[in-house]
Amino acid sequence: MAKIAILGYGNLGRGVECAVKQAPDMELVAVFTRRDPLTVKIQTAGVPVLNVSEMEAWKDKVDVLIICGGSATDLPVLTPKYASMFNVIDSFDTHAKIPQHFAAVDAAAKGANKIAMISVGWDPGMFSLNRVYAQSILPEGKDYTFWGKGVSQGHSDAVRRIKGVKNAKQYTCPVESALEAVRSGSMPELTTRQKHTRLVYVVAEEGADKAYIENAIKTMPNYFDEYDTTVNFISEEEFNKNHSGLAHGGFVIRTGKTGMNKEHTHVIEYSLKLDSNPEFTTSVLVAYARAALRMKANGQTGCKTVLDVPPAYLSTLSDEDLRAHCL
Amino acid sequence: MAKIAILGYGNLGRGVECAVKQAPDMELVAVFTRRDPLTVKIQTAGVPVLNVSEMEAWKDKVDVLIICGGSATDLPVLTPKYASMFNVIDSFDTHAKIPQHFAAVDAAAKGANKIAMISVGWDPGMFSLNRVYAQSILPEGKDYTFWGKGVSQGHSDAVRRIKGVKNAKQYTCPVESALEAVRSGSMPELTTRQKHTRLVYVVAEEGADKAYIENAIKTMPNYFDEYDTTVNFISEEEFNKNHSGLAHGGFVIRTGKTGMNKEHTHVIEYSLKLDSNPEFTTSVLVAYARAALRMKANGQTGCKTVLDVPPAYLSTLSDEDLRAHCL
Numbered sequence: 063m064a065k066i067a068i069l070g071y072g073n074l075g076r077g078v079e080c081a082v083k084q085a086p087d088m089e090l091v092a093v094f095t096r097r098d099p100l101t102v103k104i105q106t107a108g109v110p111v112l113n114v115s116e117m118e119a120w121k122d123k124v125d126v127l128i129i130c131g132g133s134a135t136d137l138p139v140l141t142p143k144y145a146s147m148f149n150v151i152d153s154f155d156t157h158a159k160i161p162q163h164f165a166a167v168d169a170a171a172k173g174a175n176k177i178a179m180i181s182v183g184w185d186p187g188m189f190s191l192n193r194v195y196a197q198s199i200l201p202e203g204k205d206y207t208f209w210g211k212g213v214s215q216g217h218s219d220a221v222r223r224i225k226g227v228k229n230a231k232q233y234t235c236p237v238e239s240a241l242e243a244v245r246s247g248s249m250p251e252l253t254t255r256q257k258h259t260r261l262v263y264v265v266a267e268e269g270a271d272k273a274y275i276e277n278a279i280k281t282m283p284n285y286f287d288e289y290d291t292t293v294n295f296i297s298e299e300e301f302n303k304n305h306s307g308l309a310h311g312g313f314v315i316r317t318g319k320t321g322m323n324k325e326h327t328h329v330i331e332y333s334l335k336l337d338s339n340p341e342f343t344t345s346v347l348v349a350y351a352r353a354a355l356r357m358k359a360n361g362q363t364g365c366k367t368v369l370d371v372p373p374a375y376l377s378t379l380s381d382e383d384l385r386a387h388c389l
Numbered sequence: 390m391a392k393i394a395i396l397g398y399g400n401l402g403r404g405v406e407c408a409v410k411q412a413p414d415m416e417l418v419a420v421f422t423r424r425d426p427l428t429v430k431i432q433t434a435g436v437p438v439l440n441v442s443e444m445e446a447w448k449d450k451v452d453v454l455i456i457c458g459g460s461a462t463d464l465p466v467l468t469p470k471y472a473s474m475f476n477v478i479d480s481f482d483t484h485a486k487i488p489q490h491f492a493a494v495d496a497a498a499k500g501a502n503k504i505a506m507i508s509v510g511w512d513p514g515m516f517s518l519n520r521v522y523a524q525s526i527l528p529e530g531k532d533y534t535f536w537g538k539g540v541s542q543g544h545s546d547a548v549r550r551i552k553g554v555k556n557a558k559q560y561t562c563p564v565e566s567a568l569e570a571v572r573s574g575s576m577p578e579l580t581t582r583q584k585h586t587r588l589v590y591v592v593a594e595e596g597a598d599k600a601y602i603e604n605a606i607k608t609m610p611n612y613f614d615e616y617d618t619t620v621n622f623i624s625e626e627e628f629n630k631n632h633s634g635l636a637h638g639g640f641v642i643r644t645g646k647t648g649m650n651k652e653h654t655h656v657i658e659y660s661l662k663l664d665s666n667p668e669f670t671t672s673v674l675v676a677y678a679r680a681a682l683r684m685k686a687n688g689q690t691g692c693k694t695v696l697d698v699p700p701a702y703l704s705t706l707s708d709e710d711l712r713a714h715c716l
Contacts (some may be wrong), residue, residue, distance in 0.1 A: 328664060
């Protein structure tokens with residue numbers, strides 16, 4: 063049994079706990095938190111909750127540490143730090159900063175003879191894999207990634223910072239006609255506005271200026287100004303009843319041409335429809351924790367991504383069973 | 390430039406030729422045929438067509454030999470035979486016989502310090518990958534593979550062997566309501582009949598007994614008796630005009646549950662819509678030929694499948710570029 067520890071017990075930490083429970087070859091051995099451990103109640107009996115200050119004492123008692131934190135400020139610090147003590151895995155998802163995160167984690171892991179895996183989840187993660195597979199198979203083509211319908215935490219946070227907003231949730235929605243145009247193989251050029259719309263549900267504070275809020279949302283640079291955005295004001299009751307979920311999903315589609323005269327068109331489509339974004343993300347993390355241990359057992363160290371992992375390493379089945387039953 | 394040779398110049402061989410043309414890091418150096426080379430005209434200028442009797446003399450002039458043959462009788466002989474002379478890759482697709490094919494090819498390749506890759510294409514191939522990824526991520530779930538709408542060569546051949554049939558084409562069609570039931574996450578148990586229908590277009594010989602032909606098709610054991618089959622008799626003109634293509638495709642869908650009480654459902658779907666089955670299959674073969682050479686350069690020998698290949702090895706991009714632009 064691989065010994066798994068969790069650092070950080072929020073939505074992602076709880077998702078890892080659930081996913082480890084489904085893994086026949088893994089056991090949860092510890093949950094580390096920056097909070098007072100007495101205030102953190104986990105769902106797995108008999109597993110200690112410990113303050114991060116105790117982590118170093120656990121470095122020989124954990125096979126993989128799954129680091130559950132935010133990409134903005136947590137992971138750039140935590141993953142390199144703990145890669146020098148543990149084999150680690152994270153879900154770092156700031157695409158533009160992956161090269162620098164990789165470099166920091168790679169240096170730390172190599173120095174400690176550990177393996178580290180970053181940016182594991184669905185985007186980056188399963189969507190990245192599908193982009194690379196499809197680009198490699200159909201070099202004469204074009205790919206498109208669509209997200210949603212799903213909750214964007216970053217955009218929801220941005221709306222909540224507007225004066226007069228009590229609570230808010232933002233959904234990113236793919237435009238159906240754009241999806242259809244892509245699937246047709248016509249390889250359209252699509253602007254940001256043509257690919258996705260944004261749908262916002264706002265609970266306003268009593269007496270707040272709703273016209274001001276709506277305008278502040280729709281004109282917010284980077285977050286909303288390039289999109290067609292719909293703002294709905296709703297009651298707190300409706301918000302809590304209908305908008306507390308964390309569903310998400312999306313599509314990676316590549317179309318390409320083959321033949322001596324590029325006369326044949328092919329469409330490769332990968333899609334996800336997820337009831338719980340954090341639980342799916344952590345299900346991917348746990349499968350890659352298994353793979354990380356196999357790569358380490360084969361002598362590999364340093365930082366890896368999903369692109370470096372042979373698919374067979376993710377499975378609990380033997381290579382023989384995979385060839386006989388899944389190939 | 391990796392030096393690629395083709396063995397066998399039918400639909401697959403022609404597809405490899407097209408795919409190599411799109412690969413900036415590969416060049417076609419020879420086409421080997423069992424026929425008289427003078428009767429084989431290829432589309433790439435300056436590349437020699439040679440009889441298979443000359444292959445041994447080329448063993449140090451080829452980096453990967455792509456073996457294009459049928460799975461029933463060609464590949465079980467050819468792939469082990471040439472794995473002792475070349476790095477090889479094939480599209481062996483008799484799922485039930487993969488373990489024995491693997492064993493024969495593995496022994497030959499290891500003995501000659503070569504790498505061999507078998508069962509590359511889309512099923513087995515990309516569909517296998519997607520089954521393994523999805524099963525590993527969502528262990529509490531169920532997956533389904535649907536094929537079509539597309540031409541089944543084996544079934545078309547079987548119909549052509551019936552007395553009075555001049556020509557025939559069989560399409561395998563997924564049942565839309567079954568696809569929808571699967572996508573709903575209800576994890577239905579589906580019989581063979583519920584998943585696919587078969588659609589047959591027949592050109593009958595003059596004076597043939599059409600009722601006999603239709604009955605012979607619909608009751609044919611293994612091929613048709615477990616399916617709802619529609620038989621259409623058409624003219625030779627209509628057949629040649631509308632049924633000469635080799636389109637295919639299909640779907641791999643897994644739904645699974647996460648959460649402490651399995652309260653969340655997720656749907657992972659991978660689908661292909663292909664104008665040309667052989668050209669897509671060979672596009673996959675050529676990408677895996679690139680990967681095979683990288684694995685060989687890393688010291689790996691013996692038989693491999695798509696499940697053993699790190700996705701990054703398929704790409705012409707460097708690891709740095711992949712992390713910066715595709716992850």
